[in-house]
Amino acid sequence: MSPRKKRDLAAGASGFVFAMGLGIAGMTQPLKVAAFLDVTGAWDPSLAFVMVGAIGVHLALLRVLKRPSPMFAARFALPTGAQVDTRLLVGAALFGLGWGIAGYCPGPAVVSVASVSPVTLAFVGAMLTGMLVYALAFERRPSTQPA
Amino acid sequence: MDTTSFTPWSALLGGALIGASASMLLLLNGEVAGISGIVGRLVRPDEGDASWRAAFVAGLVLGGVLLSVLHPASFGPSAATLPRTVVAGLLVGFGTRLGNGCTSGHGVCGLARLSGRSVVATMTFMATGALATFVMRHVIGGAR
Numbered sequence: 272m273s274p275r276k277k278r279d280l281a282a283g284a285s286g287f288v289f290a291m292g293l294g295i296a297g298m299t300q301p302l303k304v305a306a307f308l309d310v311t312g313a314w315d316p317s318l319a320f321v322m323v324g325a326i327g328v329h330l331a332l333l334r335v336l337k338r339p340s341p342m343f344a345a346r347f348a349l350p351t352g353a354q355v356d357t358r359l360l361v362g363a364a365l366f367g368l369g370w371g372i373a374g375y376c377p378g379p380a381v382v383s384v385a386s387v388s389p390v391t392l393a394f395v396g397a398m399l400t401g402m403l404v405y406a407l408a409f410e411r412r413p414s415t416q417p418a
Numbered sequence: 419m420d421t422t423s424f425t426p427w428s429a430l431l432g433g434a435l436i437g438a439s440a441s442m443l444l445l446l447n448g449e450v451a452g453i454s455g456i457v458g459r460l461v462r463p464d465e466g467d468a469s470w471r472a473a474f475v476a477g478l479v480l481g482g483v484l485l486s487v488l489h490p491a492s493f494g495p496s497a498a499t500l501p502r503t504v505v506a507g508l509l510v511g512f513g514t515r516l517g518n519g520c521t522s523g524h525g526v527c528g529l530a531r532l533s534g535r536s537v538v539a540t541m542t543f544m545a546t547g548a549l550a551t552f553v554m555r556h557v558i559g560g561a562r
Contacts, residue, residue: 286475290479292432293481299493302487309548326430329527329530349531365512367513367544369511372550377453380510382485393496394504397505401513
């Protein structure tokens with residue numbers, strides 16, 4: 272099997288496990304997310320346990336299975352930036368507002384496409400539009416014509 | 419307003435699967451399981467190396483299909499009305515790309531790497547998420 276095929280299979284399997292985790296955890300129920308964020312109301316702290324489980328298992332597996340390079344790729348593609356800048360703060364703030372309004376973050380929204388609920392599909396369509404707006408406004412594309 | 423019940427065990431189990439998935443993607447492919455980055459770079463597929471991102475998203479949707487067959491109650495309605503949900507989607511899409519991550523990339527993978535940027539981002543989106551929920555549920559109303 273070509274390395275690219277191996278990477279695609281691994282990514283597909285990883286996405287599948289991720290979706291199962293989100294569903295079992297309750298992340299695909301926006302009202303549960305809203306109840307987690309509703310710290311002054313009928314607070315449901317369950318989703319804090321999702322983070323504890325996810326970070327705990329991720330840390331443990333990375334420690335136990337530590338390797339110099341990934342199995343199917345030449346190197347780890349880890350973010351290198353260390354600076355907290357305005358874009359990070361504004362972006363995270365806007366994301367949080369949207370998350371609090373609808374109760375969807377990107378992963379659960381994509382998984383919930385399978386529920387074919389019109390409002391959920393509208394969320395995903397709007398989210399993709401927001402991502403496209405970002406790409407068009409802020410991402411410099413390689414020029415197709417020599418300068 | 420609906421109340422939900424405290425479900426720490428299923429939350430821990432689901433979280434453990436998310437951690438396992440993120441570990442798979444990192445140890446096998448060397449990539450961070452940040453959903454907004456994976457999906458957001460697919461919107462402009464000329465980025466290259468799009469096939470694994472498409473495969474990951476296909477896995478997410480396939481998982482959703484299995485959930486909807488085995489346990490349809492996994493899915494609940496949006497916390498907001500349709501117009502507000504659309505505004506929320508725009509904010510989530512634009513905000514996660516501008517801030518370079520969401521609950522998975524910053525909140526799980528970044529925190530596990532003890533990234534200072536991710537700690538700040540996670541505290542920020544938790545705070546504004548709580549603020550939006552507070553306004554929706556206790557100030558203007560209209561939330562479910």
